Amino acid sequence: MASIFFSVLLALSVLSSPFLLNANAHTKLGFSADLIHRDSPKSPFYNPTETSAQRLRNVVHRSVNRVVHFNGKDASVNSPQTEITSDGGEYLMNISLGTPPFPIMAIADTGSDLLWTQCKPCDDCYTQDGPLFDPKASSTYKDVSCSSRQCTALENQATCSTEDNTCSYTLSYGDKSYTKGNVAADTVTLGSTDNRPVQLKNIVIGCGHNNAGTFSKKGSGIIGLGGGSVSLISQLGDSIDGKFSYCLVPLSSDNDKTSKINFGTNAVVSGNGTVSTPLITKSQATFYYLTLESVSVGSKSIKYPSVSDSYGSSGKGNIIIDSGTTLTMFATDFYSELEDAVASSIDAEKINDPQNVLSLCYSATAKLNVPVITMHFDGADVKLDSSNAFIQISEDLVCFAFRGDDQLAIYGNIAQMNFLVGYDTVSKTVSFKPADCAKM
Numbered sequence: 001m002a003s004i005f006f007s008v009l010l011a012l013s014v015l016s017s018p019f020l021l022n023a024n025a026h027t028k029l030g031f032s033a034d035l036i037h038r039d040s041p042k043s044p045f046y047n048p049t050e051t052s053a054q055r056l057r058n059v060v061h062r063s064v065n066r067v068v069h070f071n072g073k074d075a076s077v078n079s080p081q082t083e084i085t086s087d088g089g090e091y092l093m094n095i096s097l098g099t100p101p102f103p104i105m106a107i108a109d110t111g112s113d114l115l116w117t118q119c120k121p122c123d124d125c126y127t128q129d130g131p132l133f134d135p136k137a138s139s140t141y142k143d144v145s146c147s148s149r150q151c152t153a154l155e156n157q158a159t160c161s162t163e164d165n166t167c168s169y170t171l172s173y174g175d176k177s178y179t180k181g182n183v184a185a186d187t188v189t190l191g192s193t194d195n196r197p198v199q200l201k202n203i204v205i206g207c208g209h210n211n212a213g214t215f216s217k218k219g220s221g222i223i224g225l226g227g228g229s230v231s232l233i234s235q236l237g238d239s240i241d242g243k244f245s246y247c248l249v250p251l252s253s254d255n256d257k258t259s260k261i262n263f264g265t266n267a268v269v270s271g272n273g274t275v276s277t278p279l280i281t282k283s284q285a286t287f288y289y290l291t292l293e294s295v296s297v298g299s300k301s302i303k304y305p306s307v308s309d310s311y312g313s314s315g316k317g318n319i320i321i322d323s324g325t326t327l328t329m330f331a332t333d334f335y336s337e338l339e340d341a342v343a344s345s346i347d348a349e350k351i352n353d354p355q356n357v358l359s360l361c362y363s364a365t366a367k368l369n370v371p372v373i374t375m376h377f378d379g380a381d382v383k384l385d386s387s388n389a390f391i392q393i394s395e396d397l398v399c400f401a402f403r404g405d406d407q408l409a410i411y412g413n414i415a416q417m418n419f420l421v422g423y424d425t426v427s428k429t430v431s432f433k434p435a436d437c438a439k440m
Contacts, residue, residue, distance in 0.1 A: 029239045030265030031198055033190070034258035035091045035108065035246060042258070043092055044105055044129070044218040056251065056393045059090070059326045060357055090324050090413060091259065093223045096189040096197075097205065098138025104130070104220040108261075110323045113228035113286050114154070114171065115188070116179055116206030117221035124210045127217045135207055141186040143167070150204045151183055153229040158183060169206050177213020179221075181206055188232075204230050225323075226286035227425060234425075240264035242425035246323060247437035248417045250387050257438040269422030269431040275380035276431040279423065280317030288423065289317030290411065290430060291378040297341035298371040305334055316378075319409040321416075321430060327358075328402045328412040335404030342389075342400060345371035353399060360400035364392055375415070382432050388415045 038045040039055045050058075093108040097117065104117050118125050120134040135141040144150040144167050146160035151167035159168050167183040188203040208221070224231040225244070233244055245267040248259045280289040292304045304318065330338065339360050343350065348366045353359070362368055370386035391401045391414055401414040420440075422431040 028241070028265060029198065029236070029263060030267075031190070032260055032262045032266045033093075035248070035261050036094075036258060037249075037251070038090055038092055038107075039251075040258070045092075045216065056391065057355070059251070060391075060393055090326060092219075095223065097133050098135070098186050099140040100138075101187075101189045101197075102133050102138070104133065106221040106223045107219060107324075108223045108225055110225045111287060111320075111325075112222050113224040113226045113231040113234075114157075114169065114206045115203065115221070115223045115230075115232055116169075116171070116181070116208050118211055119181060119207035119209055122209055122211075124212060125208070126211055126213065126215045128220065129217050130220055133207070133220075135182075135184065135186075138186055140201070141184055141207075143182050143184050144204070150185060150230070153204070154183060171206070177215060178211065179206065179208040180210040181208035183207075200236070203232070203235055224286075227281075227288055228286045231286070233423075236263065240267070242427075243267040243422065245269055245420055245422035245431075247420045247435050247440050248323070248413055249437045250417045251391070251414070259437060260440050267422055269420050269433050271433065274431055274433040275377075275382065276429045277377035277380035278316075279425065279428040279430050281428070282317050287320045288322070288430065290319050290321050291316045292319045292375065292409070292411075293378060294376045295338055296372075296374045296376065297338065298345055300341050301376075302334070302337050302341060305331060319411050321411040321421075323413050323416070325410045325412040326401070326414055327410075328415045329405040329408065329410040330402060331409065332404035332406050335402060338402065339400065339404075342371060342373070345369075351397065353393070353397065358393065358399035358401075358403060361393075362398050364394070364396050364398045366398075368398065375411070380432060382419070383434075384415060385418065388417060 036042045039059065040046060041048075091108050092105055094103065094105055096103045106115075106117060118128055118132050120132045120136070122132060125132070146165050146167050148167065151158050151160070154167075154169055157169050157171060159170065160166070161168060168181065169183050170178065170180045172178045184205055184207050185202045186205055188200045188205070190198045190200070225233055228234065233240075233242070240263045244261065244263050246259060246261040249257045277290055280291060282289055294301050294303045296302070343360055346362070346368055348362050348368055351361050351363055353361045368386070368390070370389055373384045373389050375382040375384065389401060390398050392398045401412070418435060418437050420433040420435040420437075422433075424431070
């Protein structure tokens with residue numbers, strides 16, 4: 001749905017309007033950052049006692065659970081943004097809130113919108129290792145009123161107090177975790193590796209005073225990078241021309257290699273090898289939808305389902321692209337056909353996954369002749385490397401990084417690794433360009 005140490009190339013204090021969707025279009029930003037995977041030693045979630053195989057296993061399990069984030073069948077009626085594990089994203093962001101800046105580390109999530117953190121006083125909060133943000137200590141913090149555009153932008157996630165006219169929010173998750181608190185505006189500072197932070201004024205945030213469930217004590221909240229009106233991307237608005245991109249380093253890379261995220265003028269994806277596909281707008285504005293026409297395995301083409309079905313994958317916008325989901329998920333029938341095509345192209349003995357999570361696995365010592373797998377999006381053919389198709393989930397097991405799931409189709413982050421993936425929310429396109437992300 002996810003601590004980003006920002007290498008900011010242009011440090012500016014910008015966006016003085018009360019609601020950043022109306023930001024000054026003449027102030028243009030271009031900056032880049034490191035994206036820290038949650039299993040990196042630089043992450044607070046890092047567990048030094050786990051083996052590499054255990055971490056990969058955990059990644060796979062989180063990916064399977066995250067499908068509910070998009071499906072929302074277990075969510076309350078007024079909470080369309082749902083996820084089964086509330087801290088289920090895979091990437092973290094380092095930012096600061098308020099004046100003076102108060103650092104927090106939170107999950108960067110392309111499947112969520114609101115930026116929220118736990119705040120003092122915490123009436124009923126989950127245990128958090130780090131200190132809580134104190135809005136009274138910030139000279140730039142202000143609660144927003146019920147009549148403000150910030151409040152109405154949250155739609156059915158917002159409620160109003162008749163006593164003091166302040167706007168409150170409630171977000172519920174598929175596993176019954178929730179966060180409740182005040183909708184506010186404050187300065188957000190994006191920390192940088194070159195010590196030149198970007199300071200953004202009047203960013204809409206959620207100040208959570210009542211939060212409970214399965215949130216990890218090592219995290220401090222969620223930073224929404226989705227397509228909804230209160231996401232960080234939308235609030236940056238014209239200042240970044242609606243553009244952001246990322247380049248994800250393969251999980252097998254050295255621990256000191258970090259992925260990158262870019263905004264504004266730094267986020268343009270162009271040049272040799274670049275292909276682009278339309279970004280489809282649907283009623284759930286949070287998620288980024290693409291249209292997948294077929295998948296080919298070598299010379300065999302498998303048409304993607306075009307008729308309406310139970311997991312909502314019909315016509316245009318039949319798959320969600322998400323940086324927080326590890327595996328790529330397809331409807332069970334389509335996945336079975338895809339798996340058969342891949343397996344018939346590999347001359348090696350199949351081995352069962354002892355945990356029955358992934359269904360096409362081989363010995364890690366086998367020499368696999370992996371066929372060329374190409375994702376045929378509308379107007380964009382994305383040719384996958386073998387590292388985009390298979391993942392080593394234990395010392396002796398390598399598995400196909402795709403899975404059948406009848407809830408929803410998701411294009412996961414393993415398939416996106418070593419591609420520069422660019423989102424242009426103004427031109428409504430997503431672009432892919434092969435890249436060596438460890439060198440960017």
